[in-house]
Amino acid sequence: MFFLQASTNKVSFVLFLGTVGMVVLTVALIIFIVLHQRRVMKFNRKIQKMEEEQQKILLNASIRLQEEERQRLAADLHDDAGPLLATARLYLNENLVNQDKATQLQSIFQARQIIDDTIQLVRNISHSLMPPTLKNFGLESAINDLFQKISGSGTINASCRFHDYKDRLKEEKELIVFRVVQELINNILKHSSSSFIHLTQNVHGDKFYLRIHHDGRGIVQADFEKLNKSNVGLGLKNITSRLRVVQGTINFEKDISQTYYKVTIELPKDEAFE
DSSP: OHHHHHHHHHHHHHHHHHHHHHHHHHHHHHHHHHHHHHHHHHHHHHHHHHHHHHHHHHHHHHHHHHHHHHHHHHHHIIIIIHHHHHHHHHHTOGGGGGSOHHHHHHHHHHHHHHHHHHHHHHHHHHHHHSOHHHHHHOHHHHHHHHHHHHHHTSSSEEEEEESSOSSOBOHHHHHHHHHHHHHHHHHHHHHTOOSEEEEEEEEETTEEEEEEEESSSOOOHHHHHHHHTSSOOHHHHHHHHHHHHTTOEEEEEEOTTSSOEEEEEEEEHHHHBO
């Protein structure tokens, strides 16, 4: 009887310890989950803050780009068109009717020449805002025209080839992509010391791609991301801002052969094509 009682007490004690152990384990697990969730929430808040800061940087870059374009347009009109029109007005003053016929014809001829120059100036400004080749013939023709002009300088071999451009992008998207390509090409011409630039276009699955290859100095994606988060590299921030509008991405890398750099622009085909 004594042994039975002792055995029962031992079992009860073991059960008690087991219960306490389970309680402790459950509490520890709950504490671990709570602490883990707090760390996850803290990490998510940190990521969200970083994303908000990145969005702010891109927004500021986009606003700065628009403001610079407005200032450039205002300066061109004020510094170039304004003086031309003021000069034309001098030739067409109120005393013109009191002058002899030969003088009148000469003044009218001079004023007309100045007005023609002003018209050409305004046309050039308009073309810089929306290149006529892009508007009338599309992205392929505009980029071909750009590369022909670069190659025609004789300082660098520039070429491009479109493989799958049966349907044009929407007009506003063509302009965005063209401006991105312009910015990339300008950076390559200014900083890379390349001997060639080659652009290709193709469609794969539901993606539209533009790829630019060059054999000069370049950057990889880590450099691009770093510059995007800094106070420098406004041109690269403008690229990111523009591509975000069309849900596009860009990737900078060095080819596996390590002989040239490659920049890939990717757009969703369903978004890109009409």
